[in-house]
Amino acid sequence: MRHCSSNLADRRLIIVVSGPGGVGKGTIVDALVKRDPGLWLSRSWTTRDQRPGEADDAYVFTTGERFEEHISNDGFLEWTEFLGNYYGTPRPDQLDDPESPDIVLEIEVDGAQQVKQQYPEAILIFVTPPSRDEQERRLRGRGDPDDKVHARLRKAEKEEPVGRAIADHIVINDELDRTLDEMQSIIAVERSRRCGR
Numbered sequence: 788m789r790h791c792s793s794n795l796a797d798r799r800l801i802i803v804v805s806g807p808g809g810v811g812k813g814t815i816v817d818a819l820v821k822r823d824p825g826l827w828l829s830r831s832w833t834t835r836d837q838r839p840g841e842a843d844d845a846y847v848f849t850t851g852e853r854f855e856e857h858i859s860n861d862g863f864l865e866w867t868e869f870l871g872n873y874y875g876t877p878r879p880d881q882l883d884d885p886e887s888p889d890i891v892l893e894i895e896v897d898g899a900q901q902v903k904q905q906y907p908e909a910i911l912i913f914v915t916p917p918s919r920d921e922q923e924r925r926l927r928g929r930g931d932p933d934d935k936v937h938a939r940l941r942k943a944e945k946e947e948p949v950g951r952a953i954a955d956h957i958v959i960n961d962e963l964d965r966t967l968d969e970m971q972s973i974i975a976v977e978r979s980r981r982c983g984r
């Protein structure tokens with residue numbers, strides 16, 4: 788459910804892409820911003836080390852000190868600590884500038900809930916796999932170790948009902964090109980009924 792208030796007129800859309808691990812969120816958002824110059828992908832911050840071969844722009848890689856300073860300045864929409872490292876979504880700049888591209892955030896279900904609390908007008912797209920077996924194949928296909936595959940599948944069972952309940956749109960990521968077409972149609976509809984227009 789979306790809410791609009793009069794002072795939100797002309798705001799940029801905040802599009803939150805959420806879903807279980809390995810469903811294809813990262814793949815989808817990277818392809819979406821390439822297809823549509825009117826979208827801007829907000830990079831999450833992390834204090835974990837960059838993995839060998841990982842793209843420089845996969846995250847904003849930063850230090851614990853800088854991350855904590857940003858927390859004190861209320862610079863994150865949501866952040867979490869996991870296995871000794873911080874991960875966070877920076878608060879978007881220039882939210883009221885209609886000339887700037889719409890914002891795409893890729894976040895876990897917990898974080899998506901927090902964003903929705905702060906920005907009820909955010910559009911939450913929950914992405915699900917065609918089946919748990921296919922999710923497992925994707926996790927293994929990208930090289931996740933056995934224990935991580937099982938942990939992500941267990942987490943997915945818990946997240947799925949929450950993600951579906953808070954979602955404005957639910958998209959099954961079966962065939963990537965079809966998924967991207969569906970996401971673009973959703974964004975087109977949301978743009979046409981943007982708050983205040």
Ligand SMILES: Nc1ncnc2c1ncn2[C@@H]1O[C@H](COP(=O)(O)OP(=O)(O)OP(=O)(O)O)[C@@H](O)[C@H]1O
Pocket residue numbers: 806807808809810811812813814815925926928929960961962963966
């Ligand atoms: N529609 C699809 N069909 C087949 N494979 C896909 C599809 N979408 C993504 N994949 C593959 O699934 C794997 C997981 O994708 P990706 O890393 O984008 O998932 P994610 O949801 O961002 O995961 P995480 O939350 O753990 O970062 C990748 O190897 C990717 O190439």
